[in-house]
Amino acid sequence: MNFENILSTSNQGVATITINRPSKLNALNKATIEELHQAFKAADQDKDIKVIVVTGSGEKAFVAGADISEFANFDVENGGKLAAKGQEILFDYVQNLSTPVIAAVNGFALGGGLELAMSAHFRIASDNAKMGLPEVSLGVIPGYGGTQRLPQLIGKGRAMEMIMTAGMIDAQTALSYGLVNHVVTQEELLPLAEKIAGKIIKNSSVAIAKAIDAINANYKDGINGFEVEVKHFGDCFGTEDFKEGTTAFLEKRKADFPGK
Ligand code: COA
Numbered sequence: 001m002n003f004e005n006i007l008s009t010s011n012q013g014v015a016t017i018t019i020n021r022p023s024k025l026n027a028l029n030k031a032t033i034e035e036l037h038q039a040f041k042a043a044d045q046d047k048d049i050k051v052i053v054v055t056g057s058g059e060k061a062f063v064a065g066a067d068i069s070e071f072a073n074f075d076v077e078n079g080g081k082l083a084a085k086g087q088e089i090l091f092d093y094v095q096n097l098s099t100p101v102i103a104a105v106n107g108f109a110l111g112g113g114l115e116l117a118m119s120a121h122f123r124i125a126s127d128n129a130k131m132g133l134p135e136v137s138l139g140v141i142p143g144y145g146g147t148q149r150l151p152q153l154i155g156k157g158r159a160m161e162m163i164m165t166a167g168m169i170d171a172q173t174a175l176s177y178g179l180v181n182h183v184v185t186q187e188e189l190l191p192l193a194e195k196i197a198g199k200i201i202k203n204s205s206v207a208i209a210k211a212i213d214a215i216n217a218n219y220k221d222g223i224n225g226f227e228v229e230v231k232h233f234g235d236c237f238g239t240e241d242f243k244e245g246t247t248a249f250l251e252k253r254k255a256d257f258p259g260k
Pocket of ligand 1: 023024025027064065066067068069108110111112134135138
């Protein structure tokens, strides 16, 4: 697939999607959001891809937000549509993918950038990373899920403070808040993502997809996560991966999951 604003590569079961507008600090314009949708969709549908890593190009930014120049003249209707479309094709879309998504936050993750990182299944960061939701400093609020996912991840009080002050937190603070799982140097960031991906890949992709869905169920209105867990747990017993996983254990060998 040919993209203008992103790069998409794959190696040994790991797809790496890199937002590639470094001169604009990888800000998310409409075209980039659409390309990201296509790249995530293609990676998720590729049976050989077991983990997706999303990161930003250059040493300065993961993503410095939605592209402000694109929406500065929007009216109420277009503003609403911008958020709705973005949530549908990128932010909710990524959260609900059955392939694990790791955000490797390599610099500024602001506004839509932090929202994209929060849509990923978990986050790691380089020690120069800075994260924030500065929307209220522009007279708007986070519109790509930030008011919902930030409190889910770091608690309501901290999210309120970050959103109201429009301030940025550094990588160590993000680590202490539980917003990111690990902080390493920039050189170590993608190798760490690959190392974690390597551990994930050894496990049953079918079971992982069901686990993602069960965990996400806890955050959806009108859905009982415990019931989703019971259903997916039961369904696992009908998979080839379950047969292989349990047989390999009893035969004292490593499982070789067919992913079915
Ligand atoms: N939308 C559009 N363009 C953006 C952008 C955004 N969210 N963030 C950065 N850019 C552009 C700048 O306009 C600049 O372009 P130019 O060289 O054509 O003027 C380029 O990226 C470099 O950014 P610059 O501001 O010069 O870098 P800096 O090191 O001085 O500051 C930031 C870095 C991240 C602090 C600053 O760019 C910033 O505050 N960005 C906006 C963050 C934001 O509010 N995001 C939420 C949007 S809802």
